[in-house]
Amino acid sequence: MKRFGLAAFDDQQDDKEYEGISSAVLQRQNNELKEQLAVFQERLVGFAKKHNSEIQANPEFRSKFVRMCLSIGIDPLSLFDKDKHLFNVNDFYYEIxxxxIEICRKTKDMNGGVLSFDELEKGYFRRLNVDMGDLEKSIDMLQSLDGGFEIFEIRGKKFLRSVPNELTGDQTKILEICSILGYSSISLLHANLNWKPFRSRAVLNEMVANGLLWIDEQADAEALYWDPSWINVLHE
Amino acid sequence: MPMPLPPIYSFPPLYTRQPNSIIRRQQISSWMDLILQYAKSHNAWCMSAEGSIVTEGSESVQESIFVNNEIERSVPQVFINEIWSTMCQEGKAIGTDKGKKESPTYYILWRTVDSWASLILQWFESAGKLQQVVTIYELSQGDESIGWEFHGMPEPLTADCLKPLCHRHRATIVNDEYGKPVAVKVV
Known part of the structure; x- marks a missing residue:
């Protein structure tokens, strides 16, 4: 039956068809845009490679270029090519x-501001093609920020501290014990360093208050104090 | 296939309430993420206050998310209640027993109520159900919503998720004689 006027649009069947058509159109537009964006990103990388020397020579051009990359979703780190010296090499390290700094800020509430180099490299930088050497060089540069960041070593492993309070000798020794089993305790400290229980308890509780250690009260004999960097180690 | 829980689930101190309040906030938010992920991957809408999945009709005793036998740790009930109340405050859970502060069971919202509301609205639009009265049973359990993420949602929770649409004057809820929502009309 043919209907006229507004009534002609009342038909359920038609509604469904229009829905189908409109979603198909939207889908197609979506795909086209995605394709265009991919092509554009590819061209941009090509452009960066070709006009490498100009980008290097002109800082204003460079900063505008990097901003443009960011706004269409290209991480500037992925544009850098260490061997071909795309941009200034130092820019690569600044970017790292x-x-x-972003990672330190983000994880500070979890680990009290102490992060191992291993965790940084495995957790964040491996997929960006940044190796340990690059990472160490960049973190060396961070030290010129005067006191905000410090590198220290525990049993040959490097750690980065991003909170301004310095670790005391006692705290460092406890972290050293933690780096073996993941935790320390009053009796462990007594057995290894011959500390008196009240000394151990004071330092351990202070470290829990600073967020450097997490307390575990459900172990068999005594409370254990865990280093939060073991969260990611336990599953490996 | 349920996804394995992230490594922090095997970290023993996660089961002890941390005294440092900043760390504890982080600890509670880790628990909230774990619960949301657990519920989503098990397709569970409702969990008991003790942390096990509640499915309608069956009273089977299941393992609780707050008990980790592998490392022999469990969260004390007092701390569990703190986690639930934070979840309710942040809109990631709703107590099924309204009015009471500590409910025996909780609905888990791995999407926010507003986000469920707009998903349901999408269904109404794409299924051509506007301007019709649809029962809440039909909406959440009926064949026509199979394949949508809200399919299988308990009816009282569905009614809660329709409220934002009522506030926007897009929906009207029809109640039965006891005041229980039974159907909805979306315009």
Whole structure:
């Protein structure tokens, strides 16, 4: 039956058809846009490679270029090519520095501001093609920020501290014990360092208050104090 | 296939309430993420206050998310209640027993109520159900919503998720003689 006027649009069947058509159109537009964006990103990388020397020579051009990359979703780190010296090499390290600071800020509430280099490299930088050497060089540069960041070593492993309070000798020794089993305790400290229980308890509780250690009260004999960097180690 | 829980689930101190309040906030938010992920991957809408999945009709005793036998740790009930109340405050869970502060069971919202509301609205639009009265049973359990993420949602929770649409004057809820929502009309 043919209907006229507004009534002609009342038909359920038609509604469904229009729905189908409109979603198909939207889908197609979506795909086209995605394709265009991919092509554009590819061209941009090509452009960066070709006009490498100009980008290097002109800082204003460079900063505008990097901003443009960011706004269409290209991580500037992925544009850098160490061997071909795309941009200034130092820019590559500055970019890593920024990432490191971001990560430190993000994880501070979890680990009290102490992060191992291993965790940084495995957790964040491996997929960006940044190796340990690059990371160490960048973090060296961070030290010129005067006191905000410090590198220290525990049993040959490097750690980065991003909170301004310095670790005391006692705290460092406890972290050293933690780096073996993941935790320390009053009796472990007594057995290894011959500390008196009240000394151990004071330092351990202070470290829990600072967020450097997490307390575990459900172990068999005594409370254990865990290093939060073991969260990611336990599953490996 | 349920996804394995992230490594922090095997970290023994996660089961002890941390005294440092900043760390504890982080600890509670880790628990909230774990619960949301657990519920989503098991397709569970409702969990008991003790942390096990509640499915309608069956009273089977299941393992609780707050008990980790592998490392022999469990969260004390007092701390569990703190986690639930934070979840309710942040809109990631709703107590099924309204009015009471500590409910025996909780609905888990791995999407926010607003996000469920707009998903349901999408269904109404794409299924051509506007301007019709649809029962809440039909909406959440009926064949026509199979394949949508809200399919299988308990009816009282579905009614809660329709409320934002009522506030926007897009929906009207029809109640039965006891005041229980039974159907909805979306315009």
């Amino acid at each position: 520095c920024v990432k490191v």
